Amino acid sequence: MTLLNIAVAGSTGRMGRTIMETIADAQDLRLSAALEQPDSPYLSQDAGGLTGTPCGVIINSDYASALTGSDVLIDFTRPAGTLTHLAVCRQSGIHMVIGTTGFSAEEKEIIHDAAKDIAIVFAPNMSVGVNILFRLLEVAAKALPAGYDVEIIEAHHRHKVDAPSGTALRMGEVIAQTQGKNLEKVAIYGREGHTGERAADTIGFSTIRGGDIVGDHTALFAGIGERLEITHKASSRKTFATGALHAARFLATKKSGLFDMQDVLGLR
Numbered sequence: 109m110t111l112l113n114i115a116v117a118g119s120t121g122r123m124g125r126t127i128m129e130t131i132a133d134a135q136d137l138r139l140s141a142a143l144e145q146p147d148s149p150y151l152s153q154d155a156g157g158l159t160g161t162p163c164g165v166i167i168n169s170d171y172a173s174a175l176t177g178s179d180v181l182i183d184f185t186r187p188a189g190t191l192t193h194l195a196v197c198r199q200s201g202i203h204m205v206i207g208t209t210g211f212s213a214e215e216k217e218i219i220h221d222a223a224k225d226i227a228i229v230f231a232p233n234m235s236v237g238v239n240i241l242f243r244l245l246e247v248a249a250k251a252l253p254a255g256y257d258v259e260i261i262e263a264h265h266r267h268k269v270d271a272p273s274g275t276a277l278r279m280g281e282v283i284a285q286t287q288g289k290n291l292e293k294v295a296i297y298g299r300e301g302h303t304g305e306r307a308a309d310t311i312g313f314s315t316i317r318g319g320d321i322v323g324d325h326t327a328l329f330a331g332i333g334e335r336l337e338i339t340h341k342a343s344s345r346k347t348f349a350t351g352a353l354h355a356a357r358f359l360a361t362k363k364s365g366l367f368d369m370q371d372v373l374g375l376r
């Protein structure tokens with residue numbers, strides 16, 4: 109069997125470690141590189157040492173040379189890191205799975221442009237459940253009559269640095285798009301003080317941060333006399349890692365283009 113060579117950026121982070129563990133369990137995948145920042149205390153260590161099984165891949169910050177021999181780079185880092193890695197991958201013709209969240213509109217445009225040359229899966233949430241939830245939101249947003257207030261509530265661990273989560277923002281985009289609205293114009297990010305009554309047609313976001321919550325997302329459609337809540341709760345990062353590896357396999361069949369998990373999972 110020909111193995112697919114996977115490089116992992118942010119290899120010592122929460123997602124990086126989980127992805128490397130998941131690669132180690134896959135028969136068809138090989139960890140080809142483990143990347144970290146130049147000031148990382150983990151440089152030169154065996155990447156498998158982090159997960160208890162040394163594998164002979166040394167954690168490296170020389171992106172260009174480390175990526176030689178890789179088919180796909182999986183990147184769950186920060187926007188600045190992802191864009192640095194993207195430039196190297198575009199130059200070297202290496203496909204990318206991007207799970208990082210918190211990009212500005214301009215930064216997302218750079219990813220769109222790079223997809224002219226390489227194939228990219230870019231998705232704020234790689235779990236099967238959340239991607240089905242996106243479809244359920246389309247159904248609800250289309251079927252409910254006018255007058256249901258939309259609120260999106262998300263909860264994550266204390267270490268998360270961006271808010272609202274990328275998933276919550278995508279939920280807002282899906283609902284807004286389905287209802288013919290522009291999220292930028294209707295989003296309300298938090299409320300404080302004398303806010304006045306809720307404006308009709310807005311989409312509110314609420315963010316909770318605490319402890320080790322892996323990732324909870326709820327869309328609330330609140331009408332008069334009833335509420336519809338659609339919720340997803342992730343209980344393990346393995347669900348995201350498994351999705352990222354499916355995305356890498358999907359990219360192996362592509363030459364270029366921008367895809368998301370709806371494409372990977374055949375949900376479009």
Ligand SMILES: NC(=O)C1=CN([C@@H]2O[C@H](COP(=O)(O)OP(=O)(O)OC[C@H]3O[C@@H](n4cnc5c(N)ncnc54)[C@H](OP(=O)(O)O)[C@@H]3O)[C@@H](O)[C@H]2O)C=CC1
Nearest residue numbers: 118120121122123184185186189207208209232233234348
């Ligand atoms: N799409 C999805 O399904 C999911 C997406 N995410 C997203 O993935 C990202 C990472 O999450 P998580 O693993 O929890 O975060 P962590 O903070 O645990 O890990 C981030 C990793 O990226 C490295 N890093 C940070 N900045 C840079 C940079 N400028 N260049 C290169 N590497 C960098 C960090 O190195 P160091 O520690 O040295 O700073 C660390 O290894 C977040 O944006 C999160 O929202 C998370 C889960 C699921």
Ligand SMILES: O=C(O)C1=N[C@H](C(=O)O)C[C@H](O)C1
Nearest residue numbers: 209232233268273274275323
């Ligand atoms: O930072 C996290 O942990 C997560 N981030 C993603 C997001 O911002 O949507 C996905 C997941 O909920 C975990």
